[in-house]
Amino acid sequence: MAEAPSEPIAFPFPEPPSVRDLPPELAEIRDGESVVEVKFPDGISGWMVTKHADVRKVLVDSRFSSKVMASAAASMSETETGKLMNESLVGMDAPEHTRLRKLVTRAFTARKVEQLRPRVAELVAELLDEMENQPRPVDLVKAFSVPLPVRVICELLGVPAKDQETFHAWSNALLGDWSQVVEKEAATVSLVGYFGELIAAKRENPADDLITALIKVSEEDPTLTDREITALSIGILSAGHETTANQISMFLVHLLNDRDQLEEVRANPEALPRAIDELLRFVPLTTTGGIIPRLTTAEVELSNGKVLPAGAVVLPAVATANRDPEVFADGELLDLGREHNPHLAFGAGIHHCLGAQLARIELQEAFKALLERLPSLRLAVPESELRLKSASIIRGLESLPITW
Template structure:
């Protein structure tokens, strides 16, 4: 990997990652300073590797969309180890045309039309979960009884994962979504265990096909020869993890944000038709993680970005959380504005790696808020916010529990 040359360095490299921000509701202050003074900044990672941190909205969007910033190259042996453990031959780790081929195989399951067909089922799951919650003694753990089982059930039904198996993959998923500085052997063990589970499930579905996405992907592998066996396993694995982990934690962080002073909560109660727009603003505003960089890219040729010349082979770390607070893209960016109309947020990414399940996540988040606002209008935290505990070392903020009452 090429190191930044002296001519390209506007300042000395900054140690990265930054300490966790002091607030759950704002990015680390270092990002906001860089937005103003050094939007493309050289950084040094814990292992001594060099990279470029990108914070401004226009520059981050370009990194995500410009094919000269390669995800595939970021899987090389010299690439920085930042964020999730991603297999080189997974859809997230590929560039076109290989990425395009895999994405087309599953895109039909996540179109606006298909997702809208799933909305009544998701609303039914929300209602059933709330029925059970309302029968429990207070306080109730929202993580255990609502925010986790909702997306787990939706993605498992879509893929065809048996109901009795749905608890099995969550601990593996937690490890794979965990601290990118943890022991790589632990992450590899979790990856291998989850891969074996998917392999066994594929074998079972070959024997007894179902009316689900996994069966359709198996047919694309066996009948149409459009997938290798390894691609099939990785694709199912990625969909299973991505289809529940972030959405569950978004529900939690959305609620913490809305219940912070209840003004926004009461605003949505009074105007439930505003929920879709509110979800977009919450996607922009909420700090799902500690604000760390997104998956790295590697430049395939020399590129000028934000006035800085990046040599070919440079590692680039786009920071979506900072880009979503860029005053050049959003008026009053540090204020939550549920009526915000012009909202080009990057919460779902951009370009060819724009979140495949964005429409599904939007729908689930809308239905989750709709159900909670309608059924539990007086919902509130049952403990002080300072008493909440997050699982250590997670890429996304993952609450151990969210005790609520009403």
């Protein structure tokens, strides 16, 4: 086993030349020391854990706190961004998280989410109709990948169509990297003000949407405040569309690189749900696959015997966990027929993604239609010309020129 470095490793790691590849440092860490100290751009040091067992432990063990981490971030600055982080589901632990999650799931049930599938399919068809009428090549990011989840999430929440482009810009800013402090704050202030007005309007004129449903829940249970509805709405907006938008484009690049597997799925549409789950495992949302660090509230021993002290910042590297050879046979290979697939793409434990089912529906319907309607779909530029978005914690493409 390699010796642990004496100094923290600078993070994030440099991106490799191909948009499909992960930084090689991640697999080297997982297959070596497995837990290493890293230094973030803001100068704070923390621990990166990379094996499946340890990453899952970080996600489910209550000694790894989201609330304490969010509170620490919020205490550094009295910004709206910091306050909102502290008030959001991702910034809560039980029992506060349990209370709020139960309330929101009353308005966001699995049955209600599945009922959205026909509307998602309609939106997919509308966007592909528009796309097929455009001159080629077409930028899939602009024409399809972004507008689909934006329209789905905005319709779900009850955001008017005229505001959807503005919402995407605000959401994009929220998910900026460490350098985008001013932009994040401006977007947060705008969103808090907008949702405050929208909640008041929905209270006066109810509609068939999630915000109205949350208002009804708050009327039955006054512990759900308008501020919490605002925080929930902003969380659903940012997490619910920016992630899926980037996954559509990134998944397609991986599929187009493996035509044999793509054609197998095209010939067997019933295999699509399993293929989407494999792409969720294999293609990470971020360089590490993890977004929200945790803070330890007590000493914790990990699988390699490493003991993390109380008060340690911990980053779970979901990307390497999802390729851990101890859990996934040939984990570094994309296998669209993979049967055993306990991936952590949607997290685990109490913070398992609230919108996981909706994301699967959008991805399934998007690729079902793309494969059916565009059998000769291909990149319009060499893959080497594709570029990842800059200044974003989400790993997505600036553009994706395609033709057919």
